[in-house]
Amino acid sequence: MILDALFFLVMAGLNLFFWAIIIAAVLxxxxxxxxxxxxxRVVWTIGDFFYRVTEPALRPVRDRLPNLGGIDLSPLVVLLLIQAAMLLVAAIQGYLIRGGVYF
Structure with a gap:
């Protein structure tokens, strides 16, 4: 029961952050x-919110990527990392279920 809630919250948080990065990139x-x-003012407020939410994850990736001119690939890299984290969380949940720890 508690593990269900924990895995749900982790997956929901990753999913929300995934969509926040997409919205920030489109904006x-x-x-x-x-x-x-x-x-x-409304456009600025929405843009500023998504910038503040996503920039802590995008900045370290952006610093490590080579300069490609005007092309920013950091959202793509972070989205791939989020997808990998979601797969990892699902695999851990599956291993716990098959191992009998989780019921």
Whole structure:
């Protein structure tokens, strides 16, 4: 019972962070191409929120990737890492179920 809740919370948190990175990347593209105007207070607030949520994970990856000009691949790398973490959590849950520790 408790392990179910723990695995659910971990998977839900990873899933929410996955979507936050996608939304932050799309907002960055839309503001970069001038489709969204950051002088609008609502747009700025939403963009700032997603920047603050995702930047702690994106910055270390961005620092380690080579400079590709105007192309930022750090969201892609972080999304792949999140997917790997989700697979790892699911595998751990499966091993616990098969081992009889988890019922």
């Amino acid at each position: 960055s593209l839309l503001t970069g191409f001038g489709i969204l105007d950051t002088r609008n």
